[in-house]
Amino acid sequence: MKYTYAYKTSDGARHEAAMEAGSRDAVFADLRARGIKAIKVVAADGSKANGEVRGVRGRVVAVIVVLAAALVGGVAYFQGTRTGAALAANPAAVSPRHQIYGDPAIMEGLERGDFAAVLPRVGDQMLAVFAQPGKLMCAKGANPRLLDATMEAAFAAYAKDELSAEHDIAIDSGEARELRELKQIVNGIREEMRYYLANGNGTPRSFWRRLNERTAQEMQIYERTRRELEKETSEEVWEQKNDALRRLGLRTIANPSE
Secondary structure (H helix, E strand, O other): OEEEEEEEOOOOOEEEEEEEOOOHHHHHHHHHHOOOOOOEEEEOOOOHHHOOOOHHHHHHHHHHHHHHHHHHHHOOOOOOHHHHHHHHHOOOOOOOOOOOOOOHHHHHHHHOOOOOOOOOOHHHHHHHOOOOOOOOOOOOOOOOOOOOHHHHHHHHHHHHHOOOHHHOOOOOOOOOHHHHHHHHHHHHHHHHHHHHHHOOOOOHHHHHHHHHHHHHHHHHHHHHHHHHHOOOOOHHHHHHHHHHHHHOOOOOOOOOOO
8 A cells, every 4th residue: 555754954944755655664664774763754635544443542642643743752762864874784783773671780770870881981971861762861860961061072072083983882782782772873873973964964962852852752742651551541642642652662561450
C-alpha cells in the first residue's frame, strides 16, 4: 500500500513524500532507520490503514501528535544530508537517541552522569547528559540549564577543536553493550551539533540551550501521557499511547492492569 508522510528539516521547512509499505508501523520503522522523524503518516487512499480512531481515543492520540510535532520542530534530530549520511556510512558507530537499558551496576553510574571513565573529553560528557530522550543523565539536583562561564568556554573549545568527524568516539566491540550504546548516541549528537553549527543555525551555547529545550519537551510529553493514563482502562488506548512514546524514543508506561 502507498503511504504519504510529512516531516520537517532542521530549518523548520515541512516536506512531504510517499512510499510503499505493508503498514504505517513499517513506514515509521523505515523512516527511523533513515534518520527521519515523521510528524504524519497516512494511507494515500484514505482507508482505515491510517489507523484513525474516534471519540475519546482520537482526542488522546491527537494530543500526543500535536506535542510530538512541536518536539520535532524544536530540535531536528538526524535530519538533513549530513546526519543521514553519517548513519548510513557507519551504523555501528552512530545511533539515534534511545533508551539505554541493561546491567544496573553500569546504568546506575551512567544515569547519575559518571561518564569520565567512558568519555574522557569534557565536551562528550556534556553531550551525554542528553543521550536518553525524556531524561537527564546527571547527578541528582544538578541543573544542566546552568552553563557557567567556565563550562561555556570549555564547550566552545570542544566545538572548535574536537567536534570534527575524525575525533568521533571510538567504539570497542569488547566493551559492555550499555557503554557502546552510550558512545554511539553521543556520536550521533556530535554529528547533529556539527550540522547545526556548519549551517549557521547558532552557536555552541545556543545548541546547548536547544538540547535542554528538547529534553524539556520530551519530559512534558511523557508526563502528560502518564497523567492521561492514570484513569484509562482501555488496553487499546494504552497501546496507542505507548506506541507514540516509542516513536519518540521515550520509555513506555506499564499498564497496572496487565
